[in-house]
Amino acid sequence: xxxxxxxxxxxxxxxxxxxxxxxxxxxxxxxxxxxxxxxxxxxxxxxxxxxxxxxxxxxxxxxxxxxxxxxxxxxxxxxxxxxxxxxxxxxxxxxxxxxxxxxxxxxxxxxxxxxxxxxxxxxxxxxxxxxxxxxxxxxxxxxxxxxxxxxxxxxxxxxxxxxxxxxxxxxxxxxxxxxxxxxxxxxxxxxxxxxxxxxxxxxxxxxxxxxxxxxxxxxxxxxxxxxxxxxxxxxxxxxxxxxxxxxxxxxxxxxxxxxxxxxxxxxxxxxxxxxxxxxxxxxxxxxxxxxxxxxxxxxxxxxxxxxxxxxxxxxxxxxxxxxxxxxxxxxxxxx
Numbered sequence: 321x322x323x324x325x326x327x328x329x330x331x332x333x334x335x336x337x338x339x340x341x342x343x344x345x346x347x348x349x350x351x352x353x354x355x356x357x358x359x360x361x362x363x364x365x366x367x368x369x370x371x372x373x374x375x376x377x378x379x380x381x382x383x384x385x386x387x388x389x390x391x392x393x394x395x396x397x398x399x400x401x402x403x404x405x406x407x408x409x410x411x412x413x414x415x416x417x418x419x420x421x422x423x424x425x426x427x428x429x430x431x432x433x434x435x436x437x438x439x440x441x442x443x444x445x446x447x448x449x450x451x452x453x454x455x456x457x458x459x460x461x462x463x464x465x466x467x468x469x470x471x472x473x474x475x476x477x478x479x480x481x482x483x484x485x486x487x488x489x490x491x492x493x494x495x496x497x498x499x500x501x502x503x504x505x506x507x508x509x510x511x512x513x514x515x516x517x518x519x520x521x522x523x524x525x526x527x528x529x530x531x532x533x534x535x536x537x538x539x540x541x542x543x544x545x546x547x548x549x550x551x552x553x554x555x556x557x558x559x560x561x562x563x564x565x566x567x568x569x570x571x572x573x574x575x576x577x578x579x580x581x582x583x584x585x586x587x588x589x590x591x592x593x594x595x596x597x598x599x600x601x602x603x604x605x606x607x608x609x610x611x612x613x614x615x616x617x618x619x620x621x622x623x624x625x626x627x628x629x630x631x632x633x634x635x636x637x638x639x640x641x642x643x644x645x646x647x648x649x650x651x652x653x654x655x
Contacts, residue, residue: 540591
């Protein structure tokens with residue numbers, strides 16, 4: 321059975337090969353028709369080839385083991401790949417915008433639109449199918465590079481659908497100015513999608529809080545909550561490509577010996593690791609409990625309990641990242 325890394329690499333290799341073939345088909349369609357809208361589609365495919373090639377390299381590099389120079393591995397290259405792809409898409413969109421405006425002022429003749437429509441329809445179907453598979457595989461393997469490339473192909477297929485509809489309209493009405501208008505609209509769509517990819521890439525590189533992943537960690541902790549885990553706080557989650565890094569503070573009974581603490585930390589770590597397919601690295605800082613923790617401590621037969629149990633702490637994605645224990649909100653007014 322292929323590993324997630326092998327699956328990512330195979331799909332990216334396929335994406336690069338397909339992008340080259342589709343580029344050649346679109347250039348042929350432009351050669352036959354002289355349509356500015358079809359040229360727009362072809363120019364975006366040049367970006368596909370370059371971006372897919374860089375994404376393939378990033379997937380290869382992200383799979384390399386960590387070393388002394390990269391103690392957290394090489395996974396962040398996938399975020400850079402996504403941003404690079406977004407920058408290329410945006411640049412292509414700006415160039416296409418200029419070309420679309422220029423095309424309003426030149427006289428042109430469109431030919432062989434039937435052949436052009438057929439070739440663009442073929443590339444649209446291929447892009448849509450491959451894009452869906454890349455997005456699905458990227459989500460399954462937690463690969464931003466794969467997901468970004470898949471979304472790019474899906475955007476390309478939507479653009480091609482608009483080109484198909486527009487060129488068909490030009491063919492039926494013989495209103496050549498519609499070709500330039502269509503190209504102008506597509507350029508704006510392309511620029512917007514490029515900006516979105518850049519925004520997502522920068523957020524990951526800056527370690528912006530990944531709310532869905534934090535919520536998943538919190539859900540795992542709540543589902544497998546052990547009575548010895550008195551408190552969890554200062555929870556931080558970072559992604560390095562598909563790899564996940566988690567660190568937090570775990571409050572345990574202060575009278576436990578080192579062996580008990582060691583075993584409980586391993587239990588805590590294994591609970592989180594079992595909930596993810598990707599590589600998970602966990603650093604746990606242990607804190608000794610305090611008497612104020614008794615209000616929500618569920619440790620059975622505690623020999624040093626100072627206060628009766630009041631109620632459990634609700635662990636949420638909002639309170640676990642806070643760098644403080646949660647006993648303040650639980651302490652009775654007379655304490």
